[in-house]
Amino acid sequence: MSDSVTVNSSSQLPVCKCILSDEPSQEVHIPEYKQRMLSSTLRTEEYLRERRIPELIRFILAKIIAANPSDPANYIVNLLEQCMLFRSGYGKPPVLYEDRHLKAIIKSFDPGDRGWLSAGQFRRAYITLGFLPDKTLQEKIPTDMAIKKLQATQELELFCLLNAGNAEVLTEIQSTNKIYF
Incomplete structure (x- = not known):
C-alpha cells in the first residue's frame, strides 16, 4: 500500500480519508447535572x-x-x-512597600545621586514593584517626585483592590483619576 501524497493541479490539498466521516456531526448532549x-x-x-x-x-x-x-x-x-x-477613608493605607523600600528602589536606579530618573528608569521602577507604568512620562523625573508617584500609585492600587466588585466607587475613581483619603 502506497502512502505517497501527490498534489494535483487544481491546488487542492489531499486529506487523509480515514479521519473524515460520511455521517454528519452530531450534537453532543451534556447531562443537566454537568x-x-x-x-x-x-x-x-x-x-x-x-x-x-x-x-x-x-x-x-x-x-x-x-x-x-x-x-x-x-x-x-x-x-x-x-x-x-x-x-x-479613616486610616492609613497598609501598603506593601514602605517609604524606605521605595527610596531604595529609586536609589538603585539613581546610584550617582543625580537627583532624577529618566523616563525609562522610572518605567522600570514601576515594573520592578509590580505596577503598570504611566503612559506619559517626563524625560527627567526628580527622585522626590518619583517616590511620591510610587506612593500614590501603590495606594491607588490597594484602594482599587479593596473596592473590587464595587462598580460605583471604581467608576468614580476612573472618571476623576483621584483617590480620596
Missing part, C-alpha cells in the same frame, strides 16, 4: 475575578511574609481592619 456544575464553576470564577480575590490573597500573604508575625491569624485580623479603615 450543565449545573459548569454553570456553578463559571459563576464562581467570575465572582473571584470580579472581586480580585486571588490578588487580595496574594497581598495578604505578601504582608504576612514581610512582617513574619508570631501570630499570623491575629495579624490577618488586624491587617483586614486596617484595610477596611483605609477603604472607608
Whole structure:
C-alpha cells in the first residue's frame, strides 16, 4: 500500500480519508447535572475575578511574609481592619512597600545621586514593584517626585483592590483619576 501524497493541479490539498466521516456531526448532549456544575464553576470564577480575590490573597500573604508575625491569624485580623479603615477613608493605607523600600528602589536606579530618573528608569521602577507604568512620562523625573508617584500609585492600587466588585466607587475613581483619603 502506497502512502505517497501527490498534489494535483487544481491546488487542492489531499486529506487523509480515514479521519473524515460520511455521517454528519452530531450534537453532543451534556447531562443537566454537568450543565449545573459548569454553570456553578463559571459563576464562581467570575465572582473571584470580579472581586480580585486571588490578588487580595496574594497581598495578604505578601504582608504576612514581610512582617513574619508570631501570630499570623491575629495579624490577618488586624491587617483586614486596617484595610477596611483605609477603604472607608479613616486610616492609613497598609501598603506593601514602605517609604524606605521605595527610596531604595529609586536609589538603585539613581546610584550617582543625580537627583532624577529618566523616563525609562522610572518605567522600570514601576515594573520592578509590580505596577503598570504611566503612559506619559517626563524625560527627567526628580527622585522626590518619583517616590511620591510610587506612593500614590501603590495606594491607588490597594484602594482599587479593596473596592473590587464595587462598580460605583471604581467608576468614580476612573472618571476623576483621584483617590480620596
